[in-house]
Structure formats: C-alpha cells, structure tokens
Amino acid sequence: MNAFQAELQGAIRAIELADQFHWKNLWLECDSALVISAIRNKSQVPWRIRNRWENCMRTITFMNFIATHVYREGNSCADALASLGLNVTHPMIWLIPPDCIRNFIARNKTGLPEFRFITF
Secondary structure (H helix, E strand, O other), X not given: OOHHHHHHHHHHHHHHHHHHOOOOEEEEEEOOHHHHXXXXXXXXXXXXXXXXXXXXXXXXXXXXXXXXXXXXXXXXXXXXXXXXXXXXXXXXXXXXOOHHHHHHHHHHHHOOOOOOOOOO
16 A cells, blocks of 8 residues: 555545544544545545545535645644554554643644754
C-alpha cells in the first residue's frame, strides 16, 4: 500500500467510526490534499477500496461533514498520533487523549501556533 492509500484507509476508518458511534458532526482534517480531492472525485480512489470509499461517501451525506486540508505542522496532534501508530501492534481507539498529545491539545486550545524548524 502506498501513502495515499494509507491516508484513504485512515479517512475511511474515521468515517466508519463516526457512523458506528452515531456522531452526526464530523470534521475530517487531513494532511493529504489527495484525500480531500478524492472526496470530490471518486475516480482518484483505487478500485481495491472504492466500494468502502463509496459507502463512506454515502454515510457522510447524513452527517454535518466538513473535510479540510491542513499541513502536517498545522496538526501536531495527528502527527504525534501517527508517530505513535508506528509502534502499535493492534488497532487502538482512545476515549481520552493519550499522554503523548496532551500538551499539543492544550496549545491548540489556546490558539498557540506550531512551528517546524529545519536546518539547511
């Protein structure tokens, strides 16, 4: 699976979980502009997962649904969770935020910016 397909699978799983928990308001924030584009144009979705994708697209018609692109630096919580996910051996759902993102959540709530510094 390539990165785009992994991002699509993540979006699919998020929508399925929202539906399973009967959440009617979902804001999907994704650092993949291709996933956001696929919401508008299903032809970009690989045929192997298109059926699940189309089911999700039907599901969101019954939700208050927003999908937006955000750069990786703009969502430090998701970036930290993705890093955490590299080391998990089985699917996990947290009902309260794990310790590794609590500081990021606090910064986000106060509107503090996140920066990414690089050296050349």
